[in-house]
Amino acid sequence: MTRYAGFKLLIVDDHAHNLFTLRTLIESEMDVEVLEATSGQDAIDLTHRHPDIDLIILDVQMPEMDGFETASMLKLRKRTRDIPIIFLTAAFKSEEFQQRGFAVGAVDYLLKPIDDNLLINKISTYFRLIEKERELNRTLEQTVAQRTAELAEARQYLENIITHMGEALLVLDPGGTIKHTNPAAWKMLGYCADNLRGMSIGDVFEEEGDAEAGAFMGTWLEALIRTGALSRIEARFIARDGRRVPILFSRTAVKDPEGRISDIICIAKDMTGYVRVAENENARALPTGGSTTTR
Incomplete structure (x- = not known):
């Protein structure tokens, strides 16, 4: 026994x-x-x-x-x-x-x-x-500990990617308030993370053309809510010192299980040093200093 x-x-x-x-x-x-x-x-x-x-x-x-x-x-x-x-x-x-x-x-x-x-x-x-x-x-405690370690490792991996990515990342709530940013955004805009958190996207974003200015949270957002589609536009960031930083901008919506938008993810590429060249009625960007040949 x-x-x-x-x-x-x-x-x-x-x-x-x-x-x-x-x-x-x-x-x-x-x-x-x-x-x-x-x-x-x-x-x-x-x-x-x-x-x-x-x-x-x-x-x-x-x-x-x-x-x-x-x-x-x-x-x-x-x-x-x-x-x-x-x-x-x-x-x-x-x-x-x-x-x-x-x-x-x-x-x-x-x-x-x-x-x-x-x-x-x-x-x-x-x-x-x-x-x-x-x-x-x-056994349960070991499983939970292992899963917790895996989640921590995955979270750290994603944080490293976000931290070191060259494009600016801004995460907004459905009302356009900035919730999260990455170091590239801080550098591009001249703000620290704490300054950006809680600001409205309209404080740092400017679309090309007077008619489109301020439209970020207007017509486009309504379309985004309806479709959840990704939109890429040329626009400008307004830096803390007033500089206009030309950007190629994409934005997409994240929805919760009920279909409601929970976050808006914005990614901006700094286009400083690039110029637009019209070709076959399509716009494309070339680095400053590039050349084109026409026949």
């Missing part, structure tokens, strides 16, 4: 002879630590001093505070409410007794005189259940 070393068992009985008999039997079969209490109040006090008790064997017929009252008190406390309790009784054998015992939190009961083998088997059963539960908890 497994010896169950490391488990702690509390036996409660107002007769010293019964306690001695129980201890002798249990310690002959198991390497568990056995604690003794001679009353219900003594049992409650012991659970305060030993919060790691695994199982309680509790006599029902005790003066002052009987087993039912003791079990009820133990179940009131968060620290002891989940400790399995096996009732021992010589007087009550009816179904009514069993129901009352289970109602106050007992998981099992045994009749006196005690069958030694039955008692040891009962104790072993609950220790095996406790072992299995603890193993499941350890």
